[in-house]
Amino acid sequence: MNKIMVSVIIPAYNEGENIELVHEALQKEFAGLSCDWEVVFVDDGSMDDTLMTIRALAATFPEVKYVAFSRNFGKEAALLAGLQHAGGDAVIIMDADLQHPPALIPELLEGYQEGYQQIIAKRNRNGESKHRSFLSSLYYKAVNSLIEVKLCDGEGDFRLLGRQAVDAILSLSEGNRFSKGLFSWIGFDQKTIHYDNVERQNGDSQWSMKQLLEYGIEGILSFNQRPLRLVMYTGLIVMALSLLYIGIMFGMILARGIDVPGYFTTISSILFLGGVQLVSLGVIGEYVGRIYMETKKRPHYLVKESNAKRDNREQSESTAKTSTPEKMEQ
Secondary structure (H helix, E strand, O other): OOOOEEEEEEEEOOOOOOHHHHHHHHHHHHHOOOOEEEEEEEEOOOOOOHHHHHHHHHHHOOOEEEEEEOOOOOHHHHHHHHHHHOOOOEEEEOOOOOOOOHHHHHHHHHHHHOOOOEEEEEEOOOOOOHHHHHHHHHHHHHHHOOOOOOOOOOEEEEEEEEHHHHHHHHOOOOOOOOHHHHHHHHOOOEEEEEEOOOOOOOOOOOOOHHHHHHHHHHHHHHOOOHHHHHHHHHHHHHHHHHHHHHHHHHHHHHHHOOOOOHHHHHHHHHHHHHHHHHHHHHHHHHHHHHHHHHHHOOOOOOEEEEOOOOOOOHHHHOOHHHOOOHHHOO
């Protein structure tokens, strides 16, 4: 392997039990590789001893870098911070809970040496319950029918990005970020490797069902205008059905002279059209709200402390206005 610098980005929120374990696993893997490396932990406002554990590792091991947020800003902000502070030629993104096996790092690096800019680790769903696999498959089919980029079931954040791909991600300045979609949108030559599902080493998942649902909605709204078009099409369909219903009722009155069931018809129409209008306003409101948040130009995150320096490449500097000012890092 040619001598390169590899950065490993690990977002962490209340992962105090896993920090030392994942660092030991990384040390074991890189001990057999002829490359320089660093690990950039991003503490996303943890409430446990995550930051204290990371500080202790950084004081002992020179390869350990970290960025600590002033509060919880979410995983998307943590991923962005990691990319902005990673100085490697190749950047690996993985979770702290060891569900992303460090043992795959050599295989990821092989793909990088072959010239790929994205080497994606795709999780097999062997061993998962049929119920969960079905819901996951249904989710991806629904999302892919609504967005302009393609998301694959089992492909998450666990991947290696070449420097060209990293710079492309950092050049995107939107405030509402959806990394799965961004990874797909930038393109570049890609390779996929597969691995079996791994259980968490310690602790519980920090993702609730509500957060997963909100994340899915964020992905749908971040990458297309199809929901707005769907609202328009729904309105046209409702209008057509209403005209058809009026025509049928009018025809029955002329042909048979029947009484029109006015109360039932009126109430049903009002409730149905009211529901359509509320859903339509909700979809439009989501887009307007995102436009409003974009105009505020708030940083994605604020840094409480850090021993890592921002990467000074030209592409990274283009995102300075939408990320933490350098002077805030200690």
